[in-house]
Amino acid sequence: MGNTSSMLTQYDIEEVQQHCNNAFSQQEIVSLYERFCQLDRNGGGFVSGEEFLSVPEFAVNPLSQRLLTMLDGLNFKEFVAFLSAFSPRATVxxxxxxxxxxxxxxxxxxxxxxxxxxxxxxxxxxxxxxxxxxxxxxxxxxxxxxxxxxxxxxxxxxxxxxxxxxxxxxxxxx
The missing domain is CATH 1.10.238.10 (EF-hand)
Structure with missing residues (x-):
């Protein structure tokens, strides 16, 4: 998976969708990929803790330091799986x-x-x-x-x- 949304293939989208137990629609996955690419400033395919802290809403979260241990170094597939717990489609x-x-x-x-x-x-x-x-x-x-x-x-x-x-x-x- 590359650094632009045009490089995300239908196969990639379906694979990620399956990996996150269909918590996100295909369009939501494309949007998440675009956001992931914005966060992945060096284009390495992984988002560092420092890159996550660049998101103001995340940086001020009282649990941000605890969450960083879960987030640091995630690739796109892992990033979506992490976020799937916040989806309205996620189970209890x-x-x-x-x-x-x-x-x-x-x-x-x-x-x-x-x-x-x-x-x-x-x-x-x-x-x-x-x-x-x-x-x-x-x-x-x-x-x-x-x-x-x-x-x-x-x-x-x-x-x-x-x-x-x-x-x-x-x-x-x-």
Whole structure:
């Protein structure tokens, strides 16, 4: 796949579409390819973390540093697969898998208390104290039937997320 949308063949489009589980239409894939080429300033076929940070909306995202570990060095096919979690056509399962990857700092498929605390810190900054974050997180884990030592896998994380969002909202607006 080259650096201009005219170099993206029908075969390439269909291959990428299949790779992202049809989360994007063919026209959306062409548009994503054009954006990918804009980001790939050196034309190497990969987008670096530095190139992603050139997007203002990405640079100001509180999770941008965490996301960079997932994004740095992606080729076009991987870029579209990454973005597929944000598609309205993505399944709930695909969205949850993405969220777990964001939380799972070491990529072992398990989310720890510290992983969750780190994300909560990234999202809240100085608006909530470290002590408050730990209290909220401990309480939510306990209510979901887990402890600070629990390692949450995908199915556990679904249960946890429902309570987590409720308590985080309450603590943040207290």
């Amino acid at each position: 399962q695909q969205k949850i898998e993405f969220i777990v990857k964001v939380y799972d700092s070491d990529g072992n498929g398990k989310v720890t208390f510290n992983d969750m605390l780190d994300v909560l810190h990234d999202l809240t900054g100085q608006f909530i104290s470290e002590h408050q974050r730990e209290q909220v997180l401990t309480k939510v884990l306990e209510e979901a039937g887990y402890t600070k030592e629990s390692l949450l896998v995908m199915s556990d994380f679904v249960k946890f997320l429902a309570l987590y969002s409720h308590y985080f909202w309450k603590a943040y607006h207290a």
